[in-house]
Amino acid sequence: MQNLAKRDVKFVKGVGEARAKILASELDIHNGRDLISYFPFRYVDRSKFYSVADFQGDMPMVQIKGEFLQFTVEGEGARQRLVGTFREGRNIIEVVWFARIKQIRDGIIPGREYVLFGKPSLFNGRYQFRHPEIEVYDPDKPREGLRGIYTVTEKMRKKGFVSRTFQQIFLKIYEAGILDEIRETLPREIVDKYHLMPLAEAIKNMHLPENIRDLQRARERMKFEELFYVQLHILRYSRERSVKIKGHVFSSIGKYFNDFYNNCLPFELTGAQKRVLREIRADMKTARQMNRLLQGDVGSGKTMVAFMSMLMAADNGFQAALMAPTEILATQHYETIREWGEKIGLKTALLTGSTRASERRLLHAALEDGSLDILIGTHALLEEGVKFNNLGLVVIDEQHRFGVAQRARMWAKNSTPPHVLVMTATPIPRTLAMTVYGDLDVSILDELPPGRKPVQTLLRYDDMRAGVDALIRRQLAEGRQIYIVYPLVKENDKLELKSLEEGYRFTCENYPEYQVSCVHGQMKADVKERQMERFVSGEARILVATTVIEVGVNVPNATVIMIHNAERFGLSQLHQLRGRVGRGADMSYCILMTKRKIAADTRRRLEIMTQTTDGFIVAEEDMKMRGPGDMEGTQQSGMLFDFKVANITKDGQIMEMARRVATDVLDSNPEISATDVAHPSSLDEGVTLPLSEASLRLLATELQLRFARSFDWSQIS
Ligand code: ADP
Ligand code: MG
Numbered sequence: 007m008q009n010l011a012k013r014d015v016k017f018v019k020g021v022g023e024a025r026a027k028i029l030a031s032e033l034d035i036h037n038g039r040d041l042i043s044y045f046p047f048r049y050v051d052r053s054k055f056y057s058v059a060d061f062q063g064d065m066p067m068v069q070i071k072g073e074f075l076q077f078t079v080e081g082e083g084a085r086q087r088l089v090g091t092f093r094e095g096r097n098i099i100e101v102v103w104f105a106r107i108k109q110i111r112d113g114i115i116p117g118r119e120y121v122l123f124g125k126p127s128l129f130n131g132r133y134q135f136r137h138p139e140i141e142v143y144d145p146d147k148p149r150e151g152l153r154g155i156y157t158v159t160e161k162m163r164k165k166g167f168v169s170r171t172f173q174q175i176f177l178k179i180y181e182a183g184i185l186d187e188i189r190e191t192l193p194r195e196i197v198d199k200y201h202l203m204p205l206a207e208a209i210k211n212m213h214l215p216e217n218i219r220d221l222q223r224a225r226e227r228m229k230f231e232e233l234f235y236v237q238l239h240i241l242r243y244s245r246e247r248s249v250k251i252k253g254h255v256f257s258s259i260g261k262y263f264n265d266f267y268n269n270c271l272p273f274e275l276t277g278a279q280k281r282v283l284r285e286i287r288a289d290m291k292t293a294r295q296m297n298r299l300l301q302g303d304v305g306s307g308k309t310m311v312a313f314m315s316m317l318m319a320a321d322n323g324f325q326a327a328l329m330a331p332t333e334i335l336a337t338q339h340y341e342t343i344r345e346w347g348e349k350i351g352l353k354t355a356l357l358t359g360s361t362r363a364s365e366r367r368l369l370h371a372a373l374e375d376g377s378l379d380i381l382i383g384t385h386a387l388l389e390e391g392v393k394f395n396n397l398g399l400v401v402i403d404e405q406h407r408f409g410v411a412q413r414a415r416m417w418a419k420n421s422t423p424p425h426v427l428v429m430t431a432t433p434i435p436r437t438l439a440m441t442v443y444g445d446l447d448v449s450i451l452d453e454l455p456p457g458r459k460p461v462q463t464l465l466r467y468d469d470m471r472a473g474v475d476a477l478i479r480r481q482l483a484e485g486r487q488i489y490i491v492y493p494l495v496k497e498n499d500k501l502e503l504k505s506l507e508e509g510y511r512f513t514c515e516n517y518p519e520y521q522v523s524c525v526h527g528q529m530k531a532d533v534k535e536r537q538m539e540r541f542v543s544g545e546a547r548i549l550v551a552t553t554v555i556e557v558g559v560n561v562p563n564a565t566v567i568m569i570h571n572a573e574r575f576g577l578s579q580l581h582q583l584r585g586r587v588g589r590g591a592d593m594s595y596c597i598l599m600t601k602r603k604i605a606a607d608t609r610r611r612l613e614i615m616t617q618t619t620d621g622f623i624v625a626e627e628d629m630k631m632r633g634p635g636d637m638e639g640t641q642q643s644g645m646l647f648d649f650k651v652a653n654i655t656k657d658g659q660i661m662e663m664a665r666r667v668a669t670d671v672l673d674s675n676p677e678i679s680a681t682d683v684a685h686p687s688s689l690d691e692g693v694t695l696p697l698s699e700a701s702l703r704l705l706a707t708e709l710q711l712r713f714a715r716s717f718d719w720s721q722i723s
Contacts, residue, residue: 009187009189010037010038010039010042010184010187010188011037011038011039011040011711012037012038013037013038014026014036014037014038015029015030015035015036015037015038015040015041017038017184018038018041018175018178018179018182018184019178019182020174020175020178021175024165025167025171028161028162028165028167029041032158032159032161032162033159038184041175042176042179042185042188042209042213043650044156044172045154045156045212045213045228045650045651046153046154046155046156046169046172046212046213047155047156047157048066048067048154048155049066049152049153049154049155049215049221050066050067050068050123050152050153050155051066051067051068051069051152051218052068052069052123052149052150052151052152052153053149053150053151053152053217054149055069055070055071055121056068056069056070057070057094057095057097058070058094058095058097058098058099058126058133059095059096059097061126061133065125065126065127065133066125067123067124067125067155068123068124068125068126069121069122069123070092070094070099070121070122071094071119071120071121071122071143072092072093072094072095072119072120072122073092073093073116073117073118073119073120074090074091074092074093074101074114074116074120075091075092075093075098076090076091077089077090077091077111077114079107086104086107087102087103087104087107088102088103088107088110088111089101089102090102090103090114092120092122092135099126099133099134099135100132100134100135101122101134101135101136101138102134102135102136102137103136103137104136104137105137114140115142118142118143119142119143120140120141120142120143121140121141121142121143122135122138122139122140123138123139123140123141124136124137124138124139129606130606151215151216152215152216152217152218152221153173153214153215154169154172154173154212154213154214154215155169156169156172156173157169158171158172172213173213173214176213176214177214180210180213180214185206185209185210186206188205188206188209189205190204190205190206190704191205191231191704191708192205192231192234192704193671193697193698193701193704193705194698194700194701195695195696195697195698195701196234196667196671196695199695200230200663200667202226202227202230203220203223203224203226203227205227205231207224208223208224208227208228209224210224211223211224212224212225212228225651226660228651228652229651229652229657229660230660230663230664232649232650232651232652233649233652233657233660233661233664233665234664234667234668235708235709235712235713236664237661237664237665237667237668237669238668238671238672238678238705238709239709239712239713241665241668241669241672242672242678242679242709245672245679246679248294248295251295251423252293252294252295252422253290253292253293253294253295253296253422253423253424253425254290254295254322254324254398254422254424254425255290255291255292255293255322256287256290256291256318256319256321256322256324256398256425257291257322258321258322259287259318259321260321260322261321261350262317262320262321262350262351262352263314263317263318263320263321265350266314266317266346266349266350267314269349270346270349270350272346273455275307275310276306276307276451276453276454276455276456277453278302278306278450278451278452278453279307279310279311279451279453282300282311282449282450282451283311283314283315285298285447285449286298286311286315286318286427286449287318289425289447290315290318290319290399290425295422295423295425295426296425296426296427296447297425297426297446297447298425298426298427298428298446298447298448298449299428299429299430299446299447299448299449300312300427300428300429300430300449300450300451301429301430301431301432301448301449301450301451302429302431302450302451302452303431303451303452303454303585303620303621303622304431304581304582304584304585304586304621305454305455305458305585305588305589306431306451306452306453306454306455307451307454307455308403308429308431308451309339309342309343311429311451312328312401312403312427312429313342313343313346313347315399315401315427316328316343316379316380316399316401317350317352318399319398319399319425320352320379320380322398323396324396324397324398324399324424325373325376325378325379325380325381325394325395325396325397325398326379326380326381326397326398326399326400326401327380327381327382327383327387327394327397327399327400327401327424328343328380328381328382328383328400328401328402328403329382329383329384329385329387329388329400329401329402329403330382330383330384330403331384331403332384332554333358333359333360333384333531333534333535334525334534334535334538334554334555334559335403335559336356336358336382336383336384337356337358337535338542338559338560339382339403340354340355340356340382340383343380343382344356347379347380352379352380353372353377353378353379353380354378354379354380354381354382355369355372355373355378355380355381355382356381356382356383357369357381357382357383357384357386357387357392358383358384358386358531359384359385359386359531360531360532360535361383361386366391369381370391370392370393373392373393373394373395374393374394374395375395376395376396381394397424398424398425399424399425399426399427400424400425400426400427401427401428401429402426402427402428402429403429428446431582431585431621432578432582432621432625457591458588458589459588459591459592459593459594460588460619461584461587461588461594461595461596461619462593462594462595462596463584463595463596463597463598463615463616463619464595464596464597464598464616465572465598465600465609465612465613465615465616466597466598466599466600467599467600467601467602468599468600468601468602469602471599474568474597474599475516477566477595477597478517478566478568479517481565481566481595482517482520482547482548485563486547486563486564486565486566486592487541487544487546487547487548487549487561487563487564487565488547488548488549488564488565488566488567488568489548489549489551489555489564489566489567489568489583489586489587490509490513490548490549490550490551490567490568490570491551491552491553491555491567491568491569491570491583492505492506492509492550492551492552492570492571493552493553493570493571493574493575494506494526494527494552494553505570506524506526506550506551506552509550509570510522510524510550513548513550517547517548520546520547520548521540521545521546521547521548522546522547522548522549522550523537523538523540523541523546523548523549523550524537524549524550524551525537525538525549525550525551525552525554525555526551526552526554527552527554534554537549538559541561542561544563549564553575553579553583555583555586559586560589561586561589562589562590563590564586564587564589564594565587565588565590565592565593565594565595566587566594566595566596566597567583567584567586567587567594567595567596567597568597568599569583569596569597569598569599570599571599571600572598572599572600572612573600573601573604573608573611573612576628577611577614577615577624577625577627577628578624578625578628580596580598580612580615580624581615581621581624581625583596584596584615584619596615598612598615598616600612611627614627667695670693670694670695671695671697671705673694673695674694674695674696674697675695675696675697675702677702678702678705678706
């Protein structure tokens with residue numbers, strides 16, 4: 007494989023100067039290795055005729071055989087379409103065309119047997135074909151086997167470089183015996199032990215599959231390889247870091263923690279809160295620097311966990327900081343934590359963009375001389391003047407609002423980096439966390455405090471406003487508070503601001519008996535704060551807002567959140583918004599408003615919200631539908647790795663296996679670790695997997711080849 011990396015693509019017969027140029031400019035394919043690693047994105051199966059009864063899930067392109075029974079033309083004007091009824095065996099399936107209607111209908115001969123070829127798609131719960139290829143069935147026509155379809159760009163297509171061109175190229179490569187030159191890229195020991203398809207055979211099957219079974223094995227092998235090297239890279243780095251970077255040792259649990267725990271706890275901790283606190287404690291009492299992600303659904307009580315972790319810092323003479331993404335949120339945290347802290351004699355301060363200069367000076371001084379124990383704030387914590395006397399713990403709330411670079415800066419403030427606890431309500435599926443966050447440890451608050459009633463979620467159309475209105479009025483009459491949310495996708499979108507302002511006016515007119523507050527991202531901080539304060543205090547009974555209220559805001563008396571244009575929000579975002587209600591003992595409602603005409607998959611997406619309140623299910627569904635790159639929580643941190651074959655939303659099992667094997671390899675071969683230090687980190691007893699000299703050299707070369715140009719790790723964790 008390495009030798010192929012050194013060869014120009016022109017070594018292939020049929021690839022000359024022109025095609026080499028296109029490959030380079032359009033697909034970034036420069037050498038032989040790039041070329042044979044350019045795999046089909048889809049496979050079609052013309053090796054047999056399928057039965058409609060066997061269709062299930064996301065289908066590949068397949069062919070069926072049968073006859074047309076009748077045609078009808080439906081719809082008017084631009085929406086006109088031809089619908090054919092096609093009989094395959096005992097099954098009936100609809101075939102739809104949106105163009106060339108007359109041509110197609112006139113061309114089809116009744117009673118003849120036809121072959122349809124295309125991707126069956128689901129519409130209203132039934133499969134149909136749209137614009138399939140059609141031809142009269144010819145029993146003598148040779149059957150084409152299973153084949154791959156390659157992505158080509160528009161520019162390539164114009165120059166006659168199509169998917170089939172790739173097939174021809176790979177056939178040439180195969181016939182010339184070049185695939186025999188491919189050297190294995192995984193250690194022999196691993197290939198043998200896990201019965202993986204050898205690389206040369208796998209590459210052959212990826213491009214020129216003979217049957218489904220071999221294709222599947224080939225794909226598994228390629229996915230495993232891709233994921234294995236990523237995991238090896240991450241784990242190797244993580245071990246290096248844990249050896250090189252020492253953390254503060256919080257050896258004792260002392261007065262603050264015990265005093266608060268025994269005398270001041272406002273409620274009994276949930277089992278999950280206790281467990282997570284033990285996990286945090288275990289990290290901080292060793293010389294290891296904690297780097298932990300705390301996931302907990304909205305309302306699971308992360309703030310208390312953060313506060314009690316701060317007490318561990320205080321007990322050991324260290325200061326703690328909490329950074330929140332918005333001023334509103336920072337202020338709320340400050341109020342909660344100051345109140346708790348006061349009871350045991352801890353000093354807490356708030357620092358945001360709107361803290362006055364005079365106040366700031368006092369605060370800076372108190373931070374530096376150590377008389378301030380806890381500092382809470384926004385990005386302002388990262389400003390130059392902010393110097394801690396002895397920072398032991400940093401808590402970052404709702405991390406998806408912060409870029410990773412900022413996380414890194416917080417660290418740079420001390421020679422020994424503080425322990426870091428990152429909190430998020432975006433439940434990131436485990437496989438994704440393992441990849442996106444690399445070496446972060448993960449704790450999960452998977453239990454809500456007792457007595458919470460699940461929020462009832464309703465999907466309502468804009469023309470059903472009257473019924474929604476009645477529900478809101480009943481809640482208002484009972485003394486409850488209401489959120490009304492408008493989308494604001496871009497911070498400075500004038501049109502959307504207009505819809506919010508109109509919504510605000512409408513709300514004031516519609517509920518004249520009640521005070522209404524309004525907040526959005528473009529307000530000045532102090533105005534926003536005033537408006538928010540009016541709602542938190544209960545003076546304003548309705549809050550009209552954009553998604554600035556998405557994270558963290560805690561008003562237990564609010565029982566209804568009505569979200570306009572719900573179709574424009576991501577599922578995870580809707581889940582966050584829904585989390586603003588259901589925080590008290592009363593029954594709460596989340597009402598998703600949309601127009602009547604929405605796409606079928608949009609409706610399906612919104613229906614998931616009405617079916618579950620489990621954030622993990624919502625997140626998994628979100629990821630399945632939108633792909634991991636789009637998922638909230640990963641947008642800003644960015645996916646660190648780009649996967650060619652593996653799909654981390656679907657290949658969780660292979661990912662786990664890759665991680666296990668990578669762990670075993672590192673445990674059994676300390677010489678691979680960048681530090682040369684044996685590291686007994688695996689939790690379960692791994693198997694031993696000692697590698698030969700040659701295999702170790704291979705690993706080193708592959709890591710170098712794959713990750714040499716990779717990012718600067720120190721920026722990430
Ligand atoms: P989140 O995890 O969304 O940040 P919070 O920390 O804001 O959740 O907690 C939500 C609400 O639940 C708060 O009012 C908090 O005081 C309360 N709470 C937290 N833990 C418990 C508990 N163990 N028992 C009862 N109420 C709790
Ligand atoms: Mg919170």
